[in-house]
Structure formats: structure tokens, C-alpha cells
Amino acid sequence: MEYEPVIGLEVHVQLKTETKMFTRAPYHYGAEPNTLTDPVVLGMPGTLPVMNKKAVEMTIKAGLLLGCKIPETSKWDRKNYFYPDMPKNYQISQFDQPICDGGEVEIEMEGASRNIMGEHRKVQLTRIHLEEDVGKLTHCENESLVDYNRAGAPLVEIVSEPDLYSADEAFAYLTALRNCLVAAGISECDMEKGQMRCDANVSIRPKGTHELGTKVEIKNLNTISGVRNGIIYEIQRQTLAMENNQPIVQETRRWNAEEAYTTSMRSKEMAHDYRYFPDPDLMPVRVSKEWLNEVARDIPELPFDKQRRFFNDYDLPYTLTSVLCPDAKLAAYFEEALTIYKKPKQIANFIANDLLRELSAAGEHGALPLESCKIKPAHIAELVQFIDKGEISNQIAKEVFPEMFRTGNPPGQIIEEKGLKQSTDTGELEAVCLEVIAENPKPVQEFKEGKEAAINALKGQVMKATRGKANPKLVDDLLRQLLS
Amino acid sequence: MSERNNIDIDYVANLARLELTADEKAKFSGQLEDILKYFDKLNTIDVSGEEPMAHPFPVFNVLGEDKPSATLSQEDALANAPKQRNQQLVVPKVVE
Numbered sequence: 001m002e003y004e005p006v007i008g009l010e011v012h013v014q015l016k017t018e019t020k021m022f023t024r025a026p027y028h029y030g031a032e033p034n035t036l037t038d039p040v041v042l043g044m045p046g047t048l049p050v051m052n053k054k055a056v057e058m059t060i061k062a063g064l065l066l067g068c069k070i071p072e073t074s075k076w077d078r079k080n081y082f083y084p085d086m087p088k089n090y091q092i093s094q095f096d097q098p099i100c101d102g103g104e105v106e107i108e109m110e111g112a113s114r115n116i117m118g119e120h121r122k123v124q125l126t127r128i129h130l131e132e133d134v135g136k137l138t139h140c141e142n143e144s145l146v147d148y149n150r151a152g153a154p155l156v157e158i159v160s161e162p163d164l165y166s167a168d169e170a171f172a173y174l175t176a177l178r179n180c181l182v183a184a185g186i187s188e189c190d191m192e193k194g195q196m197r198c199d200a201n202v203s204i205r206p207k208g209t210h211e212l213g214t215k216v217e218i219k220n221l222n223t224i225s226g227v228r229n230g231i232i233y234e235i236q237r238q239t240l241a242m243e244n245n246q247p248i249v250q251e252t253r254r255w256n257a258e259e260a261y262t263t264s265m266r267s268k269e270m271a272h273d274y275r276y277f278p279d280p281d282l283m284p285v286r287v288s289k290e291w292l293n294e295v296a297r298d299i300p301e302l303p304f305d306k307q308r309r310f311f312n313d314y315d316l317p318y319t320l321t322s323v324l325c326p327d328a329k330l331a332a333y334f335e336e337a338l339t340i341y342k343k344p345k346q347i348a349n350f351i352a353n354d355l356l357r358e359l360s361a362a363g364e365h366g367a368l369p370l371e372s373c374k375i376k377p378a379h380i381a382e383l384v385q386f387i388d389k390g391e392i393s394n395q396i397a398k399e400v401f402p403e404m405f406r407t408g409n410p411p412g413q414i415i416e417e418k419g420l421k422q423s424t425d426t427g428e429l430e431a432v433c434l435e436v437i438a439e440n441p442k443p444v445q446e447f448k449e450g451k452e453a454a455i456n457a458l459k460g461q462v463m464k465a466t467r468g469k470a471n472p473k474l475v476d477d478l479l480r481q482l483l484s
Numbered sequence: 485m486s487e488r489n490n491i492d493i494d495y496v497a498n499l500a501r502l503e504l505t506a507d508e509k510a511k512f513s514g515q516l517e518d519i520l521k522y523f524d525k526l527n528t529i530d531v532s533g534e535e536p537m538a539h540p541f542p543v544f545n546v547l548g549e550d551k552p553s554a555t556l557s558q559e560d561a562l563a564n565a566p567k568q569r570n571q572q573l574v575v576p577k578v579v580e
Contacts, residue, residue, distance in 0.1 A: 017550050018550050018551070018552050019550050019551065019552050019553075024548060024550075024551060024552055024553040025552070025553070025555050026552035026555065032558065032571060033558075033570065033571040033572045034558050034561045034562055034571055034572060034573075035555065035557075035558050035561070036555055037555060037556050037561045038553075038554065038555055038556055039556070042556070042561065050546065050547070050548040051545075051546065051547050051548065052547070052548060052550055053547035053548060053549060053550065054549075054550035055550070056547065073544075075538050080499075082501055083578065084573070084575045084578060137578075138572070139577060140577070141577075142577055143574050143575065143576060143577050144574070144575050144576070144577050144578055145569065145570060145572035145573065145574060145575075146572055146573040146574075146575055147571075147572050148561065148573075273499060275499070278538035278539075280538075280539070282546075283539060283541075283543045283544055283545070283546045284538065284539065284544055285544065285545055286544035286545055
């Protein structure tokens, strides 16, 4: 029998605020352990939580971005449990009245090849709620170490419906979700820094049936490829169990990335009883029409909408849009260059190829961020202008570019200083052409015998002798004149 | 009505991380069941037309601006920990 997997993802995303969810202790990644705490974070008696306005707004923003309904009222609940990652023995979360209901994420599947767009589909969301993050535990031989820096940081949980049907779809979903949230400035979504974390609910069912099978929750999927690999493994494990008539137990399993398998953490019978109840210390949130409109003003264009616009407005090929559009900053950089000189394809090529190559070579840990790039968008537009005016060749432009990147100087200055302007001095060029003709009797002979392509060998020699500064069109004209 | 009030005292004690003696279990079971009787009384009231509410006061949106304020020093943050190492609290090994 053939089986079909059904997957739902629970994605936790840290919001890009300066302070924590219910107190104004700062939060940022990479601080010394236990330096970002205050009495509220440590759950000292008598402390009271105060909501972070920006975190609430960012959650509403995420909801509007993903087409969720924003109910008028949402409230806070305590999720009770004993575990040293939370000093007050409960986590403040939202149980039955989250800030966002429903919603959807547009995903793109992998295309038949790198330059062909894949199929698009909308994945349904259940809800998005806001809660506080918990502290970080490091497990040693006989004891565990606790760092409360992360405890209390604003965290949204984005819950999808069981609406993903392969590990590749889960991968596409996470990628698309991350692109949207980063574009809106809601989170950096860096999985390495724990800013985006994912649990997957996986079940399988006979293909063609509609009832959901017993679901297994997989935790510890710490990278996007880990999510894909963990799900692939779990689908295989469940399929094998079904084929051997073994029951699939509803349980939580941990993904072990190094050894590539999942192990049971706890079964349903051992599941927590969180005893949720409304937090008496926190008043509900009421989102007025005015507040909603205010947040809505700040909603950016979604990456896939941008891509459709780039196809229509700039007639760019898929490969260029798929580099520019997922990265809102890069796309904005491109469009700024266009305001100077509207040659989308040439400018997009310089950005997608030359600029990204220089940025990735210049960074010490991953690529250098675009903000630190010395080349202004206008400089790339000017460079393309120089090519179009025939003042430099494409080949010279490729030499000018790294110089622009290194110095931040405009291309005009570099061309001037290095004497790279294309030679249009016919007399000087004619002398070079004559020399090349004299030194290359074989292609000359061939050309005269009617072999048209032989002229390219001569042109190449002229370009070499002028170090690429000669105008190719002019060289072609001169050679033909001299050989006729 | 009252058969619903059978408290599983072992389960409740375990959730609260309490170790109870047999006497205590008997005593607290009775007390907790008495408390639940009050709820049975409340449950006799018809509230089908009422909107549930978590708070008695109609106050909403008590919000703070996202401006960082003071933190505890690392030393103070760790002061109550019975054991510490590498600037962190040490607890018995607990893996979920």
C-alpha cells in the first residue's frame, strides 16, 4: 500500500524587540550568561508583568502579513509546569484567545531546474499567538546549567494546519515564512541563533484516504535542512511500522541530527497537564480598528508579490527575481539603482552576480551584510551607463566592479584614474590592427578565403593588445576595412 | 453531582511536586472535594447568555514602551542559586 505523509509545523520566532515580553530588561543574542535579567524575569515574589507594546504590534503585523483574522480581544494564560528553564514555574502564553486566527503562507516548490519557477500553493495556518521564551539549559554529565538571558523574550508561535504533504513542502514553507517575517522586520529568523525554531507533527495515512493517522511530534529540528531530514526519517520510520503492522504511538520524539534518527522522549500518557488558566496579572489586549489600520500602514510587499511585479514591470528572468525578491533589502537596492538608470536586466545581473560574489567573499562569518557594502546603488546604475555609452566594455566593467567594491568610489572616478576609458582614437587603434594583421597571417588568410569566423581571432588579439579598452564595434569596422 | 468530585490526590500531588503522607492525602482529598462543591453550586447558575470574562474590571491594553531599563548584575542574578558554575545556575540533570 502507498502512504501519504501529513505534516503540520509549529514555528517559534523571536521578535526583534529591544526588551522582553513582560518586563523592560533588554534582550539580545550572545550576551554573557545571566546578565539580561531583572526581578520579573527571575519570578521574584511581588513582581508584576507589563506587556511590551511593540511585541503586540509586531504580532498583529505578522498576522496582517499572513492574512490572519485579528480578533478584537485576546488574553493571556499561564501554562504551568515544573522545569528549570522558567523560574516562576509557568510560562505566560495564549491558550484560547490568540492575537491572530487563521491565515496562510504562499510557498514555492522546487522547479524542474534552477531557472524554472516551481509550483506555488497556499498553506493554511491555524493561529499565531504571542508568549514568552524560556531560559536556555545546557546539559552536562551529571547536572544541567541554566542561563536566564532568553527567559521572557517575546516569542510568537505560528501554527500551521496539517496542510503539508512532504518534507520538501515543509522546507519550502519554512523558507517562505522566514522571507516574509524578515522582510517585515519582525525577526531575523536565524535558526543558528535560535531566533526561529521548529517542531513538526508528522503522521501518515493510506494514499487517497482523508482521516488523519496518529501524529508524532518531532522536536530539536534546529536547522532548515534538519527539519527536512528529520521529517524524511520520521515518514520512513512510520511507513515501515505500518507495513510491519506495528502500531504508531502518539508521542514526542527527538531528532538527533548527527546520527540522523529520532528517539522517543515521552508518550501521550506521560504528556504534561499544563492546567492553563487566565493570568490574573495581565489585562486582555483589545485591538481597535484605528490601531489595526496604524499597524497595517507598515506592512511591506510580500516576497512573491514582489517577484510577480518584477516579472511584469521589469521583464526579468526567473533566476534573477529568485535571487533579488526573497531579500527585501537587496530588492530595494536594485530598485534604487533603477531610479538612476532604467536598465533592469543589466543592473540585476551586476547585483545578483558581481555584488553578491563580492559580498560573500568579503564576509568573515558568512556574507558581508548589504548595509556594510560601500557600493551605492547609483554606482551600479552609472557603471551600466558607461557600458551603454560605449565608454567601457563589459570586460572592463568586470574589472572596475571589484575596485568599486573595495573603495566605494563611483565608477567614473575609477575609470578615469586607471585610464580604462575605451579607446576611440582611430589612428592609434589602426596601428594596433595593422600590427595584429602582420603578426597573424593564418587567420588573415582564412578570412580572405571567406571564413567569416576567422576575424574573431584577430579581434581577440586587438582587444588583448589594448587590454580590453578598444571599442569592439570600432575594431570590427577597422579590421574589415584593412582586410578588404 | 458529587461523584464528579472524586479527587485523584496522587495525580494532583504529583503535579504540585508534593509528597504527602497517607493521613495528609485523606485530609486534603476531603478539603479539595469541599472546594469543588462550591463550584457545583456555581454550576447550577444559568450563564448561557453571558460572555466569559477573565477579569472583573473592563481594563484593556496596559502596555509598556519597548525601552530597555536596568538589569540585575550577574552576581545578584546568581545570588540565590545554591550552586553555580560558568556564570550559570547548576541544577540536577533534567532532560525532557
